[in-house]
Amino acid sequence: MTASPARPAAARGAEPEAAWATVCFRPPRTGAPPREAGLQGGPARVVWRTRSAHGPALVRFDALPVTERGCAYRHPSPCLHPPGRLPCDTHLWADADGPADLREHADVLVGRVPRAVAEARRRVRFLLAEHPGCLAVVVPGFGAGCVVGVRRAAGDPWCAGLERGGPRAPASPQAVASVVHAWVAAGGSPSALRAVVPAFPG
Template sequence: MCFSAQPPCAVLRGDGPADRVSFVGWRSDAADGSALVRSDPLPSPAERYGHRYRSPYPYPYPAPCPHADGPLGCDVHLWVDADSPERTGLVEHADVLVSRVPLPLASAQRRVRGLLLGHPGCRAVAVPDTASTCVVGVRERTGAVSFVSFARLARGGCDAPLPAHVVGSVVHAWAVNGGSPRALRSLVPMPRS
């Protein structure tokens, strides 16, 4: 997750067809800007233990962003779909948990709270609601939980709202950079040039 990348940013894109890149416009109480959210797929067991990938770590660490440090730093984190049976083992290690199943607002808020309470190492949880918006819960440095609901999630050049993993990633990066999640006012998809 990079607050300094500008579209198009081919240098930060992955090499594989499964790599996903989203550009997001954000607005807070005091500033606005754009961000790049890159979702690199985890390597398969054959890649982790085969000839293609050799490392003492179970997964490769992404290359650093090729720009100077700015006021908002880049953030590398693991996001996991909490509802995905094939990712069950990763849920306990996730920095960001998401659910892709839209729920009514009250149910989405309960789901966010339950995931945060059930996973003390997780910093942010994002759950879409049935009104094409997203409810996000963030664990503060003190351990307290803040809720942010992008009740009027702004839309950009496309009709689709931002996926929950993108919203969760931006809010996580914002929080680890010292920003108050409640200061974020809107997130919008930005078209890639």
């Protein structure tokens, strides 16, 4: 499947406007930990936390290839390792302020502009209402928190704040959003999550 119209490729080193995210709850124990957690720093190694449990997750990002006809939505290669505590999850995230055709196909929308908590909550609810195919939305707040919204089968969406690490090197909003999507897709309650933080803070 391809999207139209065509758009120029992102500048070298710039974060893409959309990507496939694969979340593994059994990260492979190979190689040195990444210096940065996020799109340009390689896979994001994070720790999810609830009130009574915690565990590792690895979020891999595969940017959509850009062709003359637009972005190609080819699904990334599957994980070859056994599942962890929860099954691996692959989904499409897009910039909440990016092109409409990317947002239309996205499972997760991620804001990049930090907002005050009340404004972030309004933004999350608006994005979920405007994009019925989207399961989760994350909007970063000022500091190291973010506001997360998850669509529910009935009633208003679930919406709450989530910790994403210390102010020096918090987990990226994309990594937080992807872990939330994987958690909910596996049957977990979004209200159980308290934090998604870097496994190796800088």
